[in-house]
Amino acid sequence: MEQKYMNHNNDTVEIEINRSRFISHIERTETEKEAKAFISRIKKEHSSANHNCSAYIVGKSALIQKADDDGEPTGTAGVPILEVLKREELYNVTVVVTRYFGGIKLGAGGLIRAYSSSASAAVKEAGKVFEIDMHPVTVTLDYTFTSKFEHYLNTADITAQNIDYTDKVTYHLLVKTEDIDALKSVLQETTKNTFNFIQDDPVQAESVLKS
Structure with a gap:
């Protein structure tokens, strides 16, 4: 049984951590073009957000993968999201986590945990598809x-x-x-x-x- 991608298109989960809102969006994306289009769409929908951090993996071999911190400290947002996708052995999926800053800084460790938790929640909500x-x-x-x-x-x-x-x-x-x-x-x-x-x-x- 091989885990492939998410069940639903564009599931959304929101969590709040120290007054910051983290809204995770997840969608099945079969190509890098689809992944980038999804990220662009979320950024437009949440243009007033402080950050729209993202990661995606395309292809069964996972040769195409990318993480974007979108202004958060390097390695505290996009990479944790990407690591969730890797840990769950997913591909052909994109996650965008939108952050509305609540006024309390989380620090590097807090950001990593927040973005990782947000991505994990999105995966859990969407469900997985197996081949x-x-x-x-x-x-x-x-x-x-x-x-x-x-x-x-x-x-x-x-x-x-x-x-x-x-x-x-x-x-x-x-x-x-x-x-x-x-x-x-x-x-x-x-x-x-x-x-x-x-x-x-x-x-x-x-x-x-x-x-």
């Missing part, structure tokens, strides 16, 4: 066995994309790689090995996990 290898599987069996087999499908983590009813019943399924053997075993037991089974090469599907 999972799923095999398209076609199963054909007699009507006699459909009741038991469909009961199994309702309890298993298997997606039925379509069902065709002709002289027999054909199920078009998406099955995780690790669940293939269990599916075959159930079919063998249920149909006394009278089923037809076609398995195609795996494709990547998305699974959402809310923190």
Whole structure:
């Protein structure tokens, strides 16, 4: 299972630390152009803010990544945000943390904790998307066995994309790689090995996990 990017587009979380407001914005961005456009949009929306600090990672290999302190002391804002993305093993995502200064200085350590906490809160709020290898599987069996087999499908983590009813019943399924053997075993037991089974090469599907 490979963690990829955020679930929602542009989730926003706000926290207050020593009277300063930290508003974190997060969005899925597939390219650096999208990342920069998102940052520009947030800066326009919060043009009166003291700082709009940001970080992004683009691409599965994470070759494209950037952090911007936007006027905060060097290394106290953009880098902590970027480190959250790295720690969470995310890519194709951009975070912008907007700060409205409340009059109390936080110091370097306080800023690092504030921007890190803000980014973490945004990730938690958005939820993560995982890529999972799923095999398209076609199963054909007699009507006699459909009741038991469909009961199994309702309890298993298997997606039925379509069902065709002709002289027999054909199920078009998406099955995780690790669940293939269990599916075959159930079919063998249920149909006394009278089923037809076609398995195609795996494709990547998305699974959402809310923190």
